[in-house]
Amino acid sequence: xxxxxxxxxxxxxxxxxxxxxxxxxxxxxxxxxxxxxxxxxxxxxxxxxxxxxxxxxxxxxxxxxxxxxxxxxxxxxxxxxxxxxxxxxxxxxxxxxxxxxxxxxxxxxxxxxxxxxxxxxxxxxxxxxxxxxxxxxxxxxxxxxxxxxxxxxxxxxxxxxxxxxxxxxxxxxxxxxxxxxxxxxxxxxxxxxxxxxxxxxxxxxxxxxxxxxxxxxxxxxxxxxxxxxxxxxxxxxxxxxxxxxxxxxxxxxxxxxxxxxxxxxxxxxxxxxxxxxxxxxxxxxxxxxxxxxxxxxxxxxxxxxxxxxxxxxxxxxxxxxxxxxxxxxxxx
Amino acid sequence: xxxxxxxxxxxxxxxxxxxxxxxxxxxxxxxxxxxxxxxxxxxxxxxxxxxxxxxxxxxxxxxxxxxxxxxxxxxxxxxxxxxxxxxxxxxxxxxxxxxxxxxxxxxxxxxxxxxxxxxxxxxxxxxxxxxxxxxxxxxxxxxxxxxxxxxxxxxxxxxxxxxxxxxxxxxxxxxxxxxxxxxxxxxxxxxxxxxxxxxxxxxxxxxxxxxxxxxxxxxxxxxxxxxxxxxxxxxxxxxxxxxxxxxxxxxxxxxxxxxxxxxxxxxxxxxxxxxxxxxxxxxxxxxxxxxxxxxxxxxxxxxxxxxxxxxxxxxxxxxxxxxxxxxxxxxxxxxxxxxxxxxxxxxxxxxxxxxxxxxxxxxxxxxxxxxxxxxxxxxxxxxxxxxxxxxxxxxxxxxxxxxxxxxxxxxxxxxxxxxxxxxxxxxxxxxxxxxxxxxxxxx
Numbered sequence: 132x133x134x135x136x137x138x139x140x141x142x143x144x145x146x147x148x149x150x151x152x153x154x155x156x157x158x159x160x161x162x163x164x165x166x167x168x169x170x171x172x173x174x175x176x177x178x179x180x181x182x183x184x185x186x187x188x189x190x191x192x193x194x195x196x197x198x199x200x201x202x203x204x205x206x207x208x209x210x211x212x213x214x215x216x217x218x219x220x221x222x223x224x225x226x227x228x229x230x231x232x233x234x235x236x237x238x239x240x241x242x243x244x245x246x247x248x249x250x251x252x253x254x255x256x257x258x259x260x261x262x263x264x265x266x267x268x269x270x271x272x273x274x275x276x277x278x279x280x281x282x283x284x285x286x287x288x289x290x291x292x293x294x295x296x297x298x299x300x301x302x303x304x305x306x307x308x309x310x311x312x313x314x315x316x317x318x319x320x321x322x323x324x325x326x327x328x329x330x331x332x333x334x335x336x337x338x339x340x341x342x343x344x345x346x347x348x349x350x351x352x353x354x355x356x357x358x359x360x361x362x363x364x365x366x367x368x369x370x371x372x373x374x375x376x377x378x379x380x381x382x383x384x385x386x387x388x389x390x391x392x393x394x395x396x397x398x399x400x401x402x403x404x405x406x407x408x409x410x411x412x413x414x415x416x417x418x419x420x421x422x423x424x425x426x427x428x429x430x431x432x433x434x435x436x437x438x439x440x441x442x443x444x445x446x447x448x449x450x451x452x453x454x455x456x457x458x459x460x461x462x463x
Numbered sequence: 464x465x466x467x468x469x470x471x472x473x474x475x476x477x478x479x480x481x482x483x484x485x486x487x488x489x490x491x492x493x494x495x496x497x498x499x500x501x502x503x504x505x506x507x508x509x510x511x512x513x514x515x516x517x518x519x520x521x522x523x524x525x526x527x528x529x530x531x532x533x534x535x536x537x538x539x540x541x542x543x544x545x546x547x548x549x550x551x552x553x554x555x556x557x558x559x560x561x562x563x564x565x566x567x568x569x570x571x572x573x574x575x576x577x578x579x580x581x582x583x584x585x586x587x588x589x590x591x592x593x594x595x596x597x598x599x600x601x602x603x604x605x606x607x608x609x610x611x612x613x614x615x616x617x618x619x620x621x622x623x624x625x626x627x628x629x630x631x632x633x634x635x636x637x638x639x640x641x642x643x644x645x646x647x648x649x650x651x652x653x654x655x656x657x658x659x660x661x662x663x664x665x666x667x668x669x670x671x672x673x674x675x676x677x678x679x680x681x682x683x684x685x686x687x688x689x690x691x692x693x694x695x696x697x698x699x700x701x702x703x704x705x706x707x708x709x710x711x712x713x714x715x716x717x718x719x720x721x722x723x724x725x726x727x728x729x730x731x732x733x734x735x736x737x738x739x740x741x742x743x744x745x746x747x748x749x750x751x752x753x754x755x756x757x758x759x760x761x762x763x764x765x766x767x768x769x770x771x772x773x774x775x776x777x778x779x780x781x782x783x784x785x786x787x788x789x790x791x792x793x794x795x796x797x798x799x800x801x802x803x804x805x806x807x808x809x810x811x812x813x814x815x816x817x818x819x820x821x822x823x824x825x826x827x828x829x830x831x832x833x834x835x836x837x838x839x840x841x842x843x844x845x846x847x848x849x850x851x852x853x854x855x856x857x858x859x860x861x862x863x864x865x866x867x868x869x870x871x872x873x874x875x876x877x878x879x880x881x882x883x884x885x886x887x888x889x890x891x892x893x894x895x896x897x898x899x900x901x902x903x904x905x906x
Contacts (some may be wrong), residue, residue, distance in 0.1 A: 136788045136799065136822040137552075139887055141873030143474055143631070143794040143821070148881040149828055206828065248829035248881075327884060404834035404845070455843040455865060456469055456703065457714040 149247075152399075153207030155348045160214050160341035160394070166335040167328035168277040171222040173418045175328050177451050181226050183213030185233035193242040200246070205398045208247050212236055215255035218329025218390060219434070220262065221273045228266050232258040256434045263434070290430075291326040293385040297430035305374040316380055329390040333383075340393040349397040352409040358383060358391040360417025370426065376425065388420070391433040401441045406445075408451035415440045442451055464669060466694035467704035470841040472874045473696055474795065476670055480634045480754045481763035487765045487776045490562055494537050494769025496522065497549045497557040500808035501604040503529030508558055515540045518567040519745050522558055525593075531606045532596035534745035536767035539563040550791045550798060550805045557806075560769070563640040568904055572742040579649050581656060581740070585611075588657040595739035596746045601625055601700070601729030602792060604810040607736065610726050619660040620709055620724035624651055624733055626674065627693060627700030630793025633813040635750040636730050638763045640667070640674040644681050647730055650737035651688055658726055661764040663688045664709045665730075670695045682697055697795060698872040702727050704841055716868050731812075751775060751807055759785035766807050771789040772814055773803035787822030795873045825882040836875040836885055841854030842868045846875035850885045853892025858899060861892040867900070869893055 155402050167175045176434065188353070190209040194200050203209075205440045216236055220229065236258025244250045273291050292313040299309035320333045343349045368376035382388060387395070396402060396416055403412050416436045425430025479690060499505030513878040516522060516535040523533040539562045546554040567573065583591060584793035593608035613619060630637040651663050665682070667675050669692045683686040693699050693708055703714045705727060720727055728736075731749065738744040747768050754761040759780035766775055772789075776782050782803070790797040791805075794815060836846035844865060854858045866889060875885040 133787070133819065135786070135801070137801065138799060138822075138824055139789075139884070140797055140871075141795045141877050141886065142788065142790055142797065142799070142815075142817060143877065144825060144882065145474065145878050146473060147878055148825075148882075149831055150882045152831070152833065152880055246829060248831045321794070399831050399833040402832075404832060404837055418632070453837055453840075453843050453845060454469065455716075456707075456841065456868065457713045457718075459865065 137286055144287045149206055152348050153211055155343065155346050156211050156394070157207060157214065158261070158350070159342045160211075160218070162335035162338045163218065163329055163332060164214070164389075166332035167218075167222070169278055171274055171328060174222040174274070177226075178220060178222050178224060178229060178328065179214060179217040181229045182217035182233055183210055185230045186210070186213035186216065186237050189234050190242065191235040193238060194246065198246065203246060206247065209237065212241070212254050213260075215329070215394060216258050216269075218394075219255060219259040219327055219387065220270065222328050223272070223274050224269055224414055228262055228269055228448045231265075232262040237415050248400055250375040250400055251437055251444065253395055253398050256395060256438055260434050260438065261273065276331065291330075291385065292381075293326075293424070294430045296385075297424070300375065306377050307374065316384065320384055326385075327387070329394075330385070332388050333389050336393055343397075345394075349393075350406065350409070352406050352411045353402060354392045356410045356413025357396060357417045357420075358388070361388065361421055364418060364421045365425075382421065382424065385434040386424070386431040391420075393414075394438050395433075396440075401444065403444050403447045403451070405448070405451050405453045408447040411451065412440050412444065412447055415443065464694045465502045465691055465708045466696055467668075467699065467701075467708045467841060468840045469843050471696040471698065471704075472633050472839050472875060472877050474877065476695070477631045477756070478634050478637070478670065479632065479756070479758070480752050480763055481637055481671075483634070483638070483760075483762045485638050485763045485765050486778070488538060488770075488775065490767065490772050491770045493542065493559060493561050493771075494767060495547055495549075495557045495559050495771070495806040496533060496536065496769040497547075497555050497806065497808055498523055498533065499555055500533070500549075500768070500810060501531040501598040501606055503527070503531070503606060505516060505556065506530055506533050508544055508556075510541050510558065512541055512543050515539070516541060516560060518565060519571050519747060520568050521596075521745070525606075529606060531598050532594065532745070533558075534596055534747045535560065536769050538564045538566040541822055548801065548805060549808065550800060550811070552798075552801055560815060571744045574742075577591050577649070578741045579652075581604075581653055581738060582650070585657050585659060588653055591740050592736055595744070595821050596736075597732065597735045598746065598809050599729055600731035600735060600809065600812070602796075602810050602812055607728070607732055610728065611654070613658060613721065613726075617721050618724060619658045619721070619726050620662065621726075622651065622655050622658055622660050622663040623706060623709055623720075623725050623727045624663060624665040624730055625700055625702075625705055625727055626665050626671075626678070626730045626850060627669070627705060629668055629695075629697045629700040630795055630797075630813075632754045632815050633752050633793050634754070635752045635812055637671050638675055638871045639730055639734055640671070640678055640726055640862050643734055644674075647734045648678070648681055648685050649741065650733035650735070652685055653736055653740050654728060654733060655687065656845035661687045662827050666693050666699075666705050666709050667691070668693050668695050668699055681833060697700065697874065698841055698870070701841060701872060703870070716865065736828060746809060749807070749809065749811070751811050752778050752813035753779040753816075754813060755783065755818070756821075757785055757818050758816050759783070759813075768807055768809060770807045772800070772807065775807070775814060775815070776803055783818070785814060785818045785820070786816050787819030788817040790817060795877065796871065824884070827883045828881045830881055830883055833880060835878045835880060839874040839878040841872060841874060842870060844869060846885045846889060849892060850888040851886045853895075856895075858895050860891065862896045862899065866893050866896055
């Protein structure tokens with residue numbers, strides 16, 4: 132018999148692990164990935180492949196040569212950043228922009244703070260916003276959904292449903308006039324619409340969300356508070372003037388709303404730790420997104436909203452402590 | 464089903480020895496009786512080298528108020544009084560006795576008939592428990608008579624009996640409830656008389672359905688005793704959690720259960736009190752579980768205090784080949800032992816032998832702020848914050864975040880996906896802040 136081990140209690144460990152959580156998120160993204168391949172063809176695979184490969188490469192490079200640490204790419208977080216980055220861009224984006232986006236996401240958004248767990252902002256969104264501001268034209272020409280069963284054809288590009296709605300309203304048209312020219316709500320739900328790869332299929336994203344809830348990777352607080360806030364806030368305005376403010380269902384199904392609410396805002400590292408703080412965080416994201424969508428310069432506000440609320444997380448964590456057991460009594 | 468409200472985890476129960484009836488093991492050749500096997504000041508020896516002692520004879524007397532008497536578990540000759548390693552890993556003053564025969568003092572009533580007639584008054588009960596050296600057998604070893612001394616102005620609404628045994632693997636309380644339930648309930652009545660209360664609540668985790676049924680049936684003969692099944696969740700047996708589960712009351716931070724009108728005692732302690740008051744028998748033996756996945760015969764042994772652990776392991780058919788760690792207590796809060804020479808003491812509830820492949824910790828990685836530790840903490844603390852600030856030695860912040868409320872249950876470390884040793888850092892912080900508070904109150 133070998134020597135006895137001495138270590139402090141507890142002497143057993145549950146089966147949670149960082150790897151399981153990260154890969155669980157990757158599995159949850161598979162339905163959405165399959166749908167985007169269906170609607171955008173091989174281009175979708177190309178974008179995901181480049182984004183993931185670049186993310187892994189940059190993390191490995193920076194970790195080994197700049198931070199002089201042990202390897203971290205096997206924990207799966209770089210893969211998630213790559214996939215989420217890919218989901219935020221048009222499937223016809225030039226490869227070199229994707230690589231720059233991955234470098235910014237991993238290098239600036241994550242490694243510059245010290246690596247996994249230390250970043251205050253969601254790395255994929257940091258990369259995405261950088262690309263949007265630096266390459267506005269390429270980042271806003273969205274391919275139309277063309278199911279690959281119809282044969283592989285050249286991509287047709289144009290603005291998203293959200294973009295069309297925003298432009299039309301700004302130009303003075305009414306909601307009903309614009310609605311005639313954009314996909315129906317059912318089309319928006321299953322994914323038959325133009326847009327980035329991750330925003331197309333609501334049902335695929337919701338499926339992934341349910342999977343993560345089941346595996347206890349996320350809780351309901353952030354997605355529900357975001358979506359409810361968006362629904363109620365946009366609903367109030369729609370109720371007041373239905374021809375000038377589009378209905379809440381439209382807001383929920385277009386743009387990065389579901390991808391953001393289910394996958395981006397729920398990123399553990401950049402979101403608050405207690406349920407109460409998470410609810411306030413979600414309400415904040417919902418409000419800011421709708422404000423930008425209705426009155427801001429951009430048709431989509433989700434990325435900015437999440438990054439802004441990320442900045443407020445330390446404050447939220449401090450303000451909303453968990454319920455303590457037993458009343459406090461001063462010592463000594 | 465009743466349970467505590469905040470946090471908790473559910474480790475695999477592994478009650479391998481639940482079916483093993485209590486077995487008396489053979490007497491060892493030599494016993495080592497530490498003088499400090501209870502909370503409070505160690506006792507002072509009243510025998511010296513060469514003295515002949517009998518079973519049940521007092522060999523050490525309590526030093527000060529929070530202390531306990533110690534009685535000889537064997538008959539024989541005192542070999543020496545020396546500093547010897549005990550389960551704490553430190554050398555402690557102990558009385559070592561060479562065993563000769565098994566002669567008991569004649570004041571002990573050795574008959575096995577069950578005596579339900581409580582003749583002593585409340586004050587006499589308290590004194591008798593003190594005299595007989597009874598301490599809390601749940602593991603804390605707090606001198607039991609102190610709990611019966613209720614200060615003026617405070618009233619006990621509920622006597623709470625802890626039959627939860629929430630630690631995985633341990634089954635000594637389970638077997639006691641099954642095999643000596645009636646005597647244990649008489650012990651509960653004695654406690655009720657001592658505390659001047661007419662309500663006792665017994666909490667038992669729902670994985671001991673046979674004990675729950677048995678005690679519910681037996682308790683019908685007793686006035687005021689209720690048996691309640693509790694959800695299987697760790698740490699259901701934690702004093703504060705148990706009080707909340709059974710009564711809904713929350714003990715305020717830093718205060719005793721008496722603050723909310725409750726006194727808590729383990730089922731083993733209740734049985735020891737029955738033996739002390741009704742049979743004049745001091746505390747010198749207890750039931751110890753010997754268990755583990757590779758142990759050939761997981762058992763529950765009635766062992767005399769001072770028996771070396773290795774004798775119990777031999778009685779369980781020997782130390783398994785693949786042993787990696789030997790734990791005194793359960794896997795969540797127990798202490799890893801240096802060797803098997805250490806003796807059984809009043810607080811030894813079980814010996815858990817862990818196979819090599821389960822003995823090493825997983826490697827720690829970065830905190831991903833998942834907040835699973837916050838979810839798991841039964842006291843509503845933030846282990847991630849306490850751990851980080853303790854590591855950075857920001858003790859003012861550590862105290863402000865209520866580290867002194869931590870019950871060291873280990874749920875946080877258990878659940879952390881990054882395998883961070885949260886409890887290690889928290890214990891460090893708690894230790895330092897405790898020192899700061901003591902210094903502050905001295906000024």
